Amino acid sequence: xxxxxxxxxxxxxxxxxxxxxxxxxxxxxxxxxxxxxxxxxxxxxxxxxxxxxxxxxxxxxxxxxxxxxxxxxxxxxxxxxxxxxxxxxxxxxxxxxxxxxxxxxxxxxxxxxxxxxxxxxxxxxxxxxxxxxxxxxxxxxxxxxxxxxxxxxxxxxxxxxxxxxxxxxxxxxxxxxxxxxxxxxxxxxxxxxxxxxxxxxxxxxxxxxxxxxxxxxxxxxxxxxxxxxxxxxxxxxxxxxxxxxxxxxxxxxxxxxxxxxxxxxxxxxxxxxxxxxxxxxxxxxxxxxxxxxxxxxxxxxxxxxxxxxxxxxxxxxxxxxxxxxxxxxxxxxxxxxxxxxxxxxxxxxxxxxxxxxxxxxxxxxxxxxxxxxxxxxxxxxxxxxxxxxxxxxxxxxxxxxxxxxxxxxxxxxxxxxxxxxxxxxxxxxxxxxxxxxxxxxxxxxxxxxxxxxxxxxxxxxxxxxxxxxxxxxxxxxxxxxx
Amino acid sequence: xxxxxxxxxxxxxxxxxxxxxxxxxxxxxxxxxxxxxxxxxxxxxxxxxxxxxxxxxxxxxxxxxxxxxxxxxxxxxxxxxxxxxxxxxxxxxxxxxxxxxxxxxxxxxxxxxxxxxxxxxxxxxxxxxxxxxxxxxxxxxxxxxxxxxxxxxxxxxxxxxxxxxxxxxxxxxxxxxxxxxxxxxxxxxxxxxxxxxxxxxxxxxxxxxxxxxxxxxxxxxxxxxxxxxxxxxxxxxxxxxxxxxxxxxxxxxxxxxxxxxxxxxxxxxxxxxxxxxxxxxxxxxxxxxxxxxxxxxxxxxxxxxxxxxxxxxxxxxxxxxxxxxxxxxxxxxxxxxxxxxxxxxxxxxxxxxxxxxxxxxxxxxxxxxxxxxxxxxxxxxxxxxxxxxxxxxxxxxxxxxxxxxxxxxxxxxxxxxxxxxxxxxxxxxxxxxxxxxxxxxx
Numbered sequence: 001x002x003x004x005x006x007x008x009x010x011x012x013x014x015x016x017x018x019x020x021x022x023x024x025x026x027x028x029x030x031x032x033x034x035x036x037x038x039x040x041x042x043x044x045x046x047x048x049x050x051x052x053x054x055x056x057x058x059x060x061x062x063x064x065x066x067x068x069x070x071x072x073x074x075x076x077x078x079x080x081x082x083x084x085x086x087x088x089x090x091x092x093x094x095x096x097x098x099x100x101x102x103x104x105x106x107x108x109x110x111x112x113x114x115x116x117x118x119x120x121x122x123x124x125x126x127x128x129x130x131x132x133x134x135x136x137x138x139x140x141x142x143x144x145x146x147x148x149x150x151x152x153x154x155x156x157x158x159x160x161x162x163x164x165x166x167x168x169x170x171x172x173x174x175x176x177x178x179x180x181x182x183x184x185x186x187x188x189x190x191x192x193x194x195x196x197x198x199x200x201x202x203x204x205x206x207x208x209x210x211x212x213x214x215x216x217x218x219x220x221x222x223x224x225x226x227x228x229x230x231x232x233x234x235x236x237x238x239x240x241x242x243x244x245x246x247x248x249x250x251x252x253x254x255x256x257x258x259x260x261x262x263x264x265x266x267x268x269x270x271x272x273x274x275x276x277x278x279x280x281x282x283x284x285x286x287x288x289x290x291x292x293x294x295x296x297x298x299x300x301x302x303x304x305x306x307x308x309x310x311x312x313x314x315x316x317x318x319x320x321x322x323x324x325x326x327x328x329x330x331x332x333x334x335x336x337x338x339x340x341x342x343x344x345x346x347x348x349x350x351x352x353x354x355x356x357x358x359x360x361x362x363x364x365x366x367x368x369x370x371x372x373x374x375x376x377x378x379x380x381x382x383x384x385x386x387x388x389x390x391x392x393x394x395x396x397x398x399x400x401x402x403x404x405x406x407x408x409x410x411x412x413x414x415x416x417x418x419x420x421x422x423x424x425x426x427x428x429x430x431x432x433x434x435x436x437x438x439x440x441x442x443x444x445x446x447x448x449x450x451x452x453x454x455x456x457x458x459x460x461x462x463x464x465x466x467x468x469x470x471x472x473x474x475x476x477x478x479x480x481x482x
Numbered sequence: 483x484x485x486x487x488x489x490x491x492x493x494x495x496x497x498x499x500x501x502x503x504x505x506x507x508x509x510x511x512x513x514x515x516x517x518x519x520x521x522x523x524x525x526x527x528x529x530x531x532x533x534x535x536x537x538x539x540x541x542x543x544x545x546x547x548x549x550x551x552x553x554x555x556x557x558x559x560x561x562x563x564x565x566x567x568x569x570x571x572x573x574x575x576x577x578x579x580x581x582x583x584x585x586x587x588x589x590x591x592x593x594x595x596x597x598x599x600x601x602x603x604x605x606x607x608x609x610x611x612x613x614x615x616x617x618x619x620x621x622x623x624x625x626x627x628x629x630x631x632x633x634x635x636x637x638x639x640x641x642x643x644x645x646x647x648x649x650x651x652x653x654x655x656x657x658x659x660x661x662x663x664x665x666x667x668x669x670x671x672x673x674x675x676x677x678x679x680x681x682x683x684x685x686x687x688x689x690x691x692x693x694x695x696x697x698x699x700x701x702x703x704x705x706x707x708x709x710x711x712x713x714x715x716x717x718x719x720x721x722x723x724x725x726x727x728x729x730x731x732x733x734x735x736x737x738x739x740x741x742x743x744x745x746x747x748x749x750x751x752x753x754x755x756x757x758x759x760x761x762x763x764x765x766x767x768x769x770x771x772x773x774x775x776x777x778x779x780x781x782x783x784x785x786x787x788x789x790x791x792x793x794x795x796x797x798x799x800x801x802x803x804x805x806x807x808x809x810x811x812x813x814x815x816x817x818x819x820x821x822x823x824x825x826x827x828x829x830x831x832x833x834x835x836x837x838x839x840x841x842x843x844x845x846x847x848x849x850x851x852x853x854x855x856x857x858x859x860x861x862x863x864x865x866x867x868x869x870x871x872x873x874x875x876x877x878x879x880x881x882x883x884x885x886x887x888x889x890x891x892x893x894x895x896x897x898x899x900x901x902x903x904x905x906x907x908x909x910x911x912x913x914x915x916x917x918x919x920x921x922x923x924x
Contacts (some may be wrong), residue, residue: 393857
């Protein structure tokens with residue numbers, strides 16, 4: 001990890017001829033008005049994407065964004081400014097603006113820098129440069145031809161490939177001096193199928209913190225074909241779907257991506273900021289029973305190469321595995337430095353920010369419901385009349401009441417213990433705390449998502465991962481029309 | 483910096499970037515430069531929580547080489563970064579394939595006369611003044627009722643944005659505008675649990691902002707109104723969308739008639755031009771040149787002149803929402819809507835919201851919607867809703883955690899009436915909308 005700091009210093013400071021002494025002076029300037037903590041976050045991110053539509057790669061985009069966020073914290077107060085250029089005059093101006101927050105208090109002390117070693121969870125390879133552009137473009141063309149060849153109903157294929165490569169460096173008055181280098185790639189396929197005037201969509205994709213050798217090094221396109229097959233399969237299933245039922249009933253969630261429901265239902269409610277402010281349905285409930293005995297939920301930034309993994313969070317705290325709920329009992333919140341300090345807890349490596357132009361806040365990384373003991377087939381067989389939800393398009397939660405909603409993109413009726421007709425137009429609505437107590441069976445088939453999840457909070461998006469085994473919820477509101 | 487100086491500065495930068503693109507071999511190019519600055523102050527529990535200063539400048543360039551194109555963006559506008567970004571865009575264009583629909587919009591469609599839209603009204607208030615306003619806003623909410631037990635805070639913000647677009651037809655245009663806001667979110671509590679709600683005001687001119695204490699009180703009133711929710715009987719009921727929710731509903735329709743969805747055949751309204759797509763009472767038109775409005779602009783994302791026009795008239799789909807690329811894909815003319823619509827308005831006879839409730843008799847007033855359960859490809863609609871149950875034309879009790887479901891087609895054909903409670907805080911101006919029947923479940 002120490003070499004990551006050196007890489008980050010070179011990439012972020014050299015162009016503006018900035019040295020460690022300059023940064024120490026900036027921290028000093030920030031602390032001048034006796035603030036509790038001062039921090040500079042330097043970041044550079046390059047993004048590249050290629051889009052195929054109508055059988056041709058008609059668009060590509062490249063972007064590079066560099067800058068630094070400057071933060072001064074005094075008690076619960078935060079002053080924040082940023083510079084979209086890493087040069088001393090702009091940084092000094094941002095520091096002056098950020099420190100206006102502090103009027104009193106604080107001891108203004110600056111700790112000596114500490115550099116710690118952290119086990120890397122992903123390589124520091126630049127995915128943009130990992131393969132020539134013509135190979136990326138050719139891959140999209142092959143994926144398109146393959147998807148169209150799968151079924152005559154396929155009328156439209158959109159295939160996308162995207163990569164980002166980020167370098168960041170955090171320097172703080174608390175002695176933080178940490179850098180991270182983060183690759184991130186994704187590939188996805190969306191298809192439109194038409195039959196007898198009816199039109200449906202299918203979507204699949206994957207990715208993670210690595211380079212494109214994941215899809216480009218094997219000559220047989222196994223990985224991309226898998227996603228194309230999945231997108232077409234999902235769309236064709238939906239062509240046969242009937243209107244979803246309406247009312248309360250048992251719901252079985254499929255393993256993997258369906259864990260996004262858990263991300264909304266409990267994950268957000270366990271973020272430190274909402275609990276510090278007392279606006280979460282889980283506030284003040286540490287040590288209490290908040291879910292059925294079968295539920296153990298963890299947030300794990302340490303999984304190798306996963307989309308939500310972090311060597312270090314955006315405040316320089318090492319990524320870690322945090323147990324949130326253990327056998328139904330609330331054990332921990334996800335914390336950034338500010339909320340951890342105010343709640344007298346330890347930071348958990350969940351301080352994340354969309355970019356240098358945003359303030360960090362507690363965010364999830366990879367959030368998982370761990371495996372239980374039930375056989376998935378036995379779970380389905382236990383439901384007389386209900387719904388089997390395989391994939392969700394997206395969801396949302398109201399933290400205060402705990403209410404959440406999900407829209408299914410692939411779901412089926414369960415009739416007499418068997419998966420029956422596919423259904424469409426279905427939302428699931430529930431309250432997180434209620435639903436978690438109604439988890440009555442947990443499968444032994446824990447699966448992770450494919451690596452394309454993105455989470456939004458207060459206008460900031462960050463990449464995340466989810467996972468879960470097959471799960472049975474005894475009762476939840478299904479919002480269909482039939 | 484004076485706005486005139488800023489605009490001419492950015493126009494100079496646009497000219498330099500276009501020149502560099504030509505020099506490096508682009509046959510055509512278009513550039514958009516943005517320069518924004520702002521200040522946001524958040525207070526919570528009667529004390530300041532964050533002060534955020536923002537300042538951004540960046541540009542995006544699209545280069546065309548024959549029928550190929552490439553795009554690149556950056557936050558760095560120094561000369562060497564300009565050269566590198568143009569090179570990156572051309573590098574992309576080398577690997578994309580030919581598409582005859584690519585290229586700039588036709589030169590004769592470029593906006594010639596840019597109207598003065600009166601969008602720039604700077605707020606001289608500093609961080610301390612904004613803090614005081616935010617404190618008073620939140621205090622009005624916290625003091626409104628003992629059951630307001632917590633707060634997510636009150637936020638006051640001021641922003642100035644300047645965007646200059648230019649292309650190798652010789653068109654260059656600037657839009658500079660301000661946006662100021664007051665927002666407040668509070669939590670109400672009683673035995674039944676906690677409920678959060680919020681309210682806000684947003685305008686171009688600080689003098690037009692709703693009274694800030696009024697914003698706080700409205701946030702409190704709305705959170706209180708949600709306490710003590712009861713379950714309802716699952717079934718088919720009339721649904722009244724409150725103005726913000728109604729604007730969202732119209733937004734889905736605009737998505738379904740936008741060029742991008744149509745040429746991909748990813749809309750339930752594919753091939754619907756000239757057909758009845760909504761109840762006869764529905765006329766939807768845009769008014770891009772309204773002074774001081776949040777969605778006003780003299781030219782679209784292609785530099786094409788904007789103008790007032792109807793998309794839907796008496797329920798019939800009169801035109802799609804098109805930029806130059808999607809228009810060419812569909813064999814049509816651009817409607818000057820690259821980037822979307824500008825100040826869309828529902829034009830219909832309106833009545834007061836109470837009359838709409840009387841008209842519906844028993845049903846649901848939706849004040850909040852959650853989730854992404856709107857599929858414009860198939861037209862299926864299923865979302866989580868909260869609101870007020872109406873019985874005998876009168877509000878009876880609050881409702882939470884229900885779903886409302888139907889299809890967009892049935893909903894738009896089922897529009898019965900609209901309210902005069904028009905909300906102008908966004909780009910879509912509409913009052914409440916009454917839909918005849920939807921499945922409401924819990």
